[in-house]
Amino acid sequence: MLKKIQQFFKDNLELSNNDSSTQQHKVDLAAAALLIELSRADFDISSIEQQAIEQALVKTLGLAQTELNELIALAEAENQQATSLYEFTRHINEAYTPEQKFELLKALWQVAVADGEISKYEDHLIRKIADLIYAPHSDFIKSKLAVINN
Incomplete structure (x- = not known):
């Protein structure tokens, strides 16, 4: 299982000298993995959060249903083995603009507010991700307020 997960992330997340659309696709998959990781932060994986993830991935990343299903299944398995967010956030840092971040x-x-409350674990993980992608603290606060006030 671990080899299958590693191969998926190697095939889909390693940046190489491919064309820019392929690189952007790999970066977007890294962002999707962060969304999936967040849904597990509060140890209560609700169907509402899963739907929010799927909607965000389809809307913002344009993933096909087969890619979406594969990514979610592998991210669930990878979650058991993950020790760091770095493998995802480094791709974000290499390719995303401040606006994309x-x-x-x-x-x-x-995703955090989809179930009606933001747990301290979700808040902590988003803060950690914001730090790892070098987002200013003001963006952390502004993004939270933008979502809560909608």
């Missing part, structure tokens, strides 16, 4: 933070908050 802000939109990622908003998507994370949308």
